[in-house]
Amino acid sequence: MPESILSVTLRSLYVSSTAAFIAFASALALSAILARVPRRRAEMALGVFEALVGVPTTVIGLFVYMLLHPHSPLGFTRLLYTPIAIIIGQFFVALPMAFTSMFRPFYELRESVKELVLSLGCSEKLATKVLLGELAPVLTSSYLLAFSRAIGELGVALMVGGGIEGYTSVLTTAIAVRTSIGDYEVAIQIGLILLCITISLALMLKALGERVLWR
């Protein structure tokens, strides 16, 4: 019996939201580190990540495949063709997107917020709190971009996940498999679900940005 669309959708959401969250947290940490280096060097690092945004997901898939293959240094982990392998791959897919969307505002706001906090006679330590508050909309959209990039990619999910039904099948691999066997009706249904997820998430986060994050 073929796996239900709901099950594939839930797995997709779990895998991509986890990968996007790890990518988002890493991008935030990286931004905090690079915000301390001179602007010129920071811009160079940003340029590298901007270039990485365009790297095909199949290349990233190949890289993760080589990393997790049984005869590779990390082969003993036996992670290839598991949901964790897809999470690792999608992390590399989402990281450049998360980083490039948050770094410049992070860099520019950090100095002004620090100066604001000091000008109000407060300790510099409070600057981080104010900075995160200031960056909330940027961080929200950064996570959204990372998630959209992760959930919408096919290369990694297929190469290191294998699209195994009931185990590693996610929305994009399910579309590819269904199309290849001529089951266009289900493929279109899954495509529409994917579209609904990304659009509704974007709208939800926008509403959150306007209401909940308002102060």
Add this chain to the structure above:
Amino acid sequence: MEVELVNVWHSYDGFTYALKDVNLAFKGPGVYVLIGPNGSGKTTLLKVLSLIIRPSRGEVALNGAKFWSLDERERSSLRSSVVYVHDKPILVRGSVKYNLELGLRLRGVNVDRAVLEHYVERYGLKDVEDKPATRLSSGQAKLVSMVRGLLLRPRLLALDEPFTFLDSARASLLVEDLIEVARGGGVVVIATHYMHKELRGCSRQVIELVDGEVASRREA
């Protein structure tokens, strides 16, 4: 409060100096006016005085204590009595009210609603207090940053070009409030590129800064 700058030099790039061997003492309460052309080092001097910038060389002493030689706890304690209001207001995301209360919130101090209302009414900010701070006019933004500073009741209040974008009525109100701070024992230092009519008659001392050096200093 007494503030003293001793042999203060400051450079942003290590080559050119924005401040050159500045020796100034602000002894006792009053309104001090720092005057000078653009690029004379007024903003840098105010930021050094307000403990935002650590000078490349020299000392900043508050009530006799060399600030940058103190430990973190002592610095925090002294810093809480100093407020600097920027030339270009830095407002954060959120409503005008949130911005007005920001300094108090960061310090963990309860907002005195009556005092806040007094300033909001006085400067005509009532209609905009719930609006996003980013949608304010330049003058309104300036007023918000001024009131935010006044609410903190500083002992040393440094203002960079405070009258820019303000109409004469609000500029006069601001001068009244600054005199009030001085009467309460505070030191008010105003940097401006020309002597505004509002400042004539209320300043204790006028310090002229040219090319990073104190060119003259006269009692008003």
